[in-house]
Amino acid sequence: xxxxxxxxxxxxxxxxxxxxxxxxxxxxxxxxxxxxxxxxxxxxxxxxxxxxxxxxxxxxxxxxxxxxxxxxxxxxxxxxxxxxxxxxxxxxxxxxxxxxxxxxxxxxxxxxxxxxxxxxxxxxxxxxxxxxxxxxxxxxxxxxxxxxxxxxxxxxxxxxxxxxxxxxxxxxxxxxxxxxxxxxxxxxxxxxxxxxxxxxxxxxxxxxxxxxxxxxxxxxxxxxxxxxxxxxxxxxxxxxxxxxxxxxxxxxxxxxxxxxxxxxxx
Numbered sequence: 001x002x003x004x005x006x007x008x009x010x011x012x013x014x015x016x017x018x019x020x021x022x023x024x025x026x027x028x029x030x031x032x033x034x035x036x037x038x039x040x041x042x043x044x045x046x047x048x049x050x051x052x053x054x055x056x057x058x059x060x061x062x063x064x065x066x067x068x069x070x071x072x073x074x075x076x077x078x079x080x081x082x083x084x085x086x087x088x089x090x091x092x093x094x095x096x097x098x099x100x101x102x103x104x105x106x107x108x109x110x111x112x113x114x115x116x117x118x119x120x121x122x123x124x125x126x127x128x129x130x131x132x133x134x135x136x137x138x139x140x141x142x143x144x145x146x147x148x149x150x151x152x153x154x155x156x157x158x159x160x161x162x163x164x165x166x167x168x169x170x171x172x173x174x175x176x177x178x179x180x181x182x183x184x185x186x187x188x189x190x191x192x193x194x195x196x197x198x199x200x201x202x203x204x205x206x207x208x209x210x211x212x213x214x215x216x217x218x219x220x221x222x223x224x225x226x227x228x229x230x231x232x233x234x235x236x237x238x239x240x241x242x243x244x245x246x247x248x249x250x251x252x253x254x255x256x257x258x259x260x261x262x263x264x265x266x
Contacts, residue, residue, distance in 0.1 A: 041066055041089070049073070051144070052099040055121060065089045068104055070121055082124045094139065096169050097147035103129075103139060103169065112136065116152055118169045129172045132156050140164065141189040151177065151193040161185075164195055 045066075047058040053073060060069045062081045066089030071079035083090060085106065093104040100121060105114045116129045116137045130137040130152065141151040150169055153162035157179075164178035164187060178187070178195050188197035 044069075046093060048093070048095055050095050050099050050121075051097055054099070057093065057095065057102055059090060059093065061089075066091065068093050068102055068119065070102075082119055082121060083126065094142070096150065097142050097144045098169070099147075101169050103142075103150065105137070105139070114138070116150070116167075118172075120170075127170070127172050129167050129169065129174075130154060131172070134159075136162075138162065140187055141193055143189075143191045143193050145191045146193050149193065151189055151195075153187070166193060 041061045045059045067081045068083045069079045101118045119126045135156045138153040166175045184198040187195040
């Protein structure tokens with residue numbers, strides 16, 4: 001009996017010692033990843049080159065908040081912040097095609113009602129291009145053929161759908177380009193920033209409409225087994241994009257291709 005108790009006691013001591021050694025080894029071999037490494041600001045992010053190649057821009061912290069920085073090409077050490085956001089930080093920025101302005105998006109307190117701002121790279125003057133409350137702005141397109149303006153979508157008329165506006169990036173002057181009465185979900189523009197392709201989500205699938213030469217031409221509506229897809233409408237999307245490319249090419253060459261039937265856009 002005493003031998004059994006002694007054996008059990010020895011076994012428990014051995015297990016305790018082994019467990020202690022294992023825990024000690026585990027503690028020494030395990031290093032927690034700092035939370036800032038996963039969720040903190042990057043040192044630099046989203047590097048972009050100006051259209052004329054003179055400048056580099058990027059996002060980097062200024063006083064702990066992400067802002068837009070600018071440096072002459074090849075002189076990264078000379079970079080300076082050209083924005084002064086003190087709240088949530090800037091997450092998206094783009095060069096305007098004039099090479100004189102940078103566009104960036106910012107919301108208020110995380111509400112995702114994005115506003116589009118422009119900042120002059122020389123004077124650092126900042127302009128709110130979409131000064132509208134409870135409105136979400138989206139940059140649809142910029143073009144080297146229209147360097148002074150941007151095509152921006154705004155849901156200022158109805159919250160569910162965006163109308164298209166042409167906005168001067170220096171002054172904020174706004175002109176309606178396309179009133180979205182047909183409840184389109186998105187657009188594809190040409191180099192003149194004219195909407196050419198529109199896509200609408202539907203319960204039956206996807207529909208794509210080519211906006212070309214003043215006509216709305218429905219290409220494909222709903223999903224079809226013949227397209228070889230039952231989920232995602234991939235065949236519809238590919239066919240729509242192919243038709244869009246043909247329409248864009250013919251529009252840019254000034255030669256509308258073939259006859260089309262449809263309802264004239266107002």
